[in-house]
Amino acid sequence: MSQRLESMVIRHTHRVPRPEGPAGDGARAARRFDAALMSVGFKLSAELLANLSELAEESVVASAVRTLDTVRELVGDHVQHNTYFIDFPARVPDTFDFWMECIVDALLDGASRENTLAGLRAGTVDLLTLPKYGNYQHTYQQMLAAHDELIAAAGDRVTTLHLGGPLETEVTALYLALAGSTTPLGEQGIADLGTLAGHCADGPQPDAIPVRENRALINAARLQVGAGPQVDTVTDVLRLACALAGGDVSLVEPTRFRSVPRGLRRALLACLDGLVAAAPAKLADVGAHREQFKRLGERLHPHEYPQWPHAAEVFAVARGEQEARSFDSRVEGLLAAGDVTGATRLLATAPGKLFRALDRLLCTGSTDEQRAAVLAAAEQVAPQISGRVLLSVREHLGNRTGDARHGRLFVNRFGGAWAAPDRRQALPDSVRSRLIATLDAETRRRLPTPGHLLVDPEVLDVALPLSGRASAAGLGVLPRGSRSRIDGELLRFFVYWKQTARTTDYDLSALLLDASYETVDWLSYTALTRAGGEHSGDITDAPEGASEFINLRLGAVRGASIVPQVYIYAGEGFHEVAESFFGFMLREGEQQGQPFEARTVRMKSELRGPGRVALPVAFVREDDGAWYAHWLHFYLKGEPSGNRVEENQLSVGTLLRGVMQRDYLTVRHLVDLMAERATTTTRWEGGQVPAEPVTYLGLERPADLHPDSVVITPENLRDLIPG
Template structure:
């Protein structure tokens, strides 16, 4: 059992009953200790804990406490430059702040770490601590369902999800077979699980035979096997393979479609992989594979499916392009808008789509439905999240040619009909309560680049801004062999995206906020904090507060041993410690192959936290890598994310209710609950991805 995985994903622990009966003070002492971290037990779990022997109780506590500390970031020591922050910064003169900064920067030049020496003063007790997070009693079956749901998810999983899958396969080994779902519809997830099966079990050949369908499936498995990018957006370095492993992969390729269309699409990766597979040695056993590699290796001319489609579009033969794409319904769906913009007979295109839509994946149909519902709504930007493991976003001017309203309506009706028909085949939901708050949460269509967080939600979701006067951003990082300077900044802008002010290492005190001081190295860890006074910034006409992290010394975050950031909610800035685990609203690990990121944007007008989890992948062309020089990119990304239109969980669950449930208005009368705080919640991403998409 892995308590960290179960608590992080479902806020539960599995604890078999004991035969003892502990005195109340032991259980109470344990609850007080985890209460300081912002957690408590449900009544069933507290009762179960009370049955443990003293030895088992100690073992459980020693496993539980580190997991909880890591979740909220309490496993490290926080030492800001000004230990009595924020009052100390409020009261410091500009001369004192400048002198401390100058001496600290001088230390970098002479290879010394110079920090001002201040005595830490006693702080007032914390005021207004939020209610604790409840940890419930789980079951072994429920814990094991985490693997099944992740492996069977219909969207790409994150690196955190992959570490969870790895833990299960590594610990269960051949016994993992009973947890592998009947279908693994998402090819990237199937490839990663397949690679784990090859590495840690002896049953991979048998299990993969029923899941591998195409040549690209095999290529993805190899990419995952060599710790590469299963999305195939980045190059993977292939190493020497043993003879049994070569035969396994060639056998999978031979029994797949072994389509040259698929292989030519990734010609160069296949050619490099062929050098490790030696397919000519096994031409007698795997003739189709050997022939395909011969075409690739000798650059034999082969006209692919995609080249035929492109030629038809180039010749303005939309009917021919549609007929070709209809043989691959997913490709037809993705190119539907382009075909409709150029077709003389849009009805024929829509008819072809409607005839094949039952073979289009649920995520694609949902995204298509949302796209055409808002197709005619003016929007300044089109936002794209390119494939890959770094959470990038591109924004372009919205200049799509117009379509007729009836054309958009026909596509929407077709998508809705096929989705409802599909969901109708699933088990009944009974009476269902649907929370209106789910309109603010987006469907987790892709989690590939999602960062590990205390509360993981899909990018573009809006969480309610907690009740409090002060929001405190924080960051903690540790360097490896070279100096690492990570800067925490906050940028305030108006509703029409005009700069109000910024808090950064070069501006520690300004309207509505304070910065704890710039620390430029972290041999044993370093931390920075920013306090945001919500009321003051609202009065200054600020609407959006951008939380921004920048690697001033230009190391990618993924090269740091540890780096995480988050936000706390405080009623009074000087009550409680500078870092109080109980007040952590969210904490996110910063591990992207990037030198800047925007974890979240506060919307002071709507009273929400917009979860962005975006990376800034381009360095400024001038000056340092800081908030000021990244301002143009941040402004565009903020405009893009605050105007983003994505399918909401409310929309998704409404379709399920139409297909297989009856909506009720009271939670107490419901058999199934979809809500922000009960039943299936926006934080149950693996359940949503596996069972509702």
């Protein structure tokens, strides 16, 4: 368990918990450890190297083994990345020539000859029936032998690992950070919090748990150690029951409730009874999750516990035996009657709902008096709104410019995305400006006084992580809407997958678009050598894991955008396979090396969405001639099977247009708000940092920061969102 916790700390913080062991001369082992790390693009900080050097050699080696396992998985180097074409990117054949070679091979194979001849007579040949197609023709070791060693370049990635505190101190700090997050966590974060909550149930707890899903996981851990759960709505109790059953605490997917032990039954029913007894209006929340409450009631048997009659009312409402009009239905009734002012007064009692309905209220209001009432209510309740909602509404207003040329971009919680024309009624400029001023003033009030604010300019265009679901676990991954410059002559992206139980075929493709988002060209298994690049070859079965690569010379690319895509042609989805991830590398023109070289990897992102087409990132050549990564994290629905880039050109182009036209709220916005109360430095000479404590914002922590500094990097960027 301690190794798992240590790995968690390294993944989330890039800190190695202070190694324990007897003192000794571990300098030689520490240097070997540092060299091994550098081969995969990591290195030890000077402080960590010095600490390890003072330990006995066996302690250094033990720490090195654990840490190397973690960082290799973080960058995708824990698996073998083979290629179909052994010399890739050299000597990749023309697509038609390769297919003809596979057909000739099948005709020479007695077992497949007749089927191939029959297909030729009919005018079609199924590539998947050809023995040579889709399966590795050489071992991983043979592929390695065909490639020269990578020549190091100044542009290779180097990620520094820093010295942390004792393991338990680091674990507690990570638990408190995740549990107290002001924004929802991603899938990996939720899983890690569940583990940490059980380990830390008896220790320090966060002052507040703003995210309901987080609260459910922590409540489940608290119940297991005999502590009382923290709940204030009946939906909190339902989430808690889902957590205890190992189900979906977000309540999107139905949970299969099993027999509940008597002690937990009593605890859940007591919670429900106390909530409804204190505030009967809370029964109105039952309707939103009626079916799940009915299923839970079947397992809790509330009729066996007459001492908690109010708990029984919850399930009576779920079954339709008792009426409890929902809050939303009351609001809808007022709006249907044209009473915008009345709806605003009602919504003001639920400030979060009011802010989420502001646009609708302002557009529905037909008089200046109605709009003034909405604005006044928003200004009054703004101090009660969570920082995440304040910033979400601020981003929304930033895109409500009324420019008919700009469309609307819709993204659901699963990463499903689509674009459409914007036909909404325009908001008056005066209304929009007044709201923006209110939101900015309230956000500025909540932000800390940072003292000396030290900012790496490269972090300014990183989108604020208003939801962990707008990103993915991995290395170098930024939230959806972020923009980062890429430097290098060769761009190579890759996908790896390993099927769980049935044949699974993922296809890596790249669509090239012009400045109008029209298709220029593409690379895929049907176009192996086009667009100034090469495809590594199609793999159609991955029982032991499989990789595909696309190599592009950025200087030779025609068009303004490159959109890598991962298509599920057949088999298991992204959430069903044993493992799947996407990433990209950057190389200098003279660098050779293996198809996959860990220290050239700039990003590795887990693929775990529900769609059949993944769009992790797009590369766009902007007006200055440089290329920039624009982070997407989209999962398109696609078809159940047979997805190909040829059928998705129009939808991908339309979607990218919507992304590029949207203004995302970035770190720059919060820096500008804090700047009035801080000494701000965005560049510093010779890499020297101030000697005094600072608040640092950047992509990676620099060396020699004062130990009392506040450090914000992509790993904990959520800490920047005010509560």
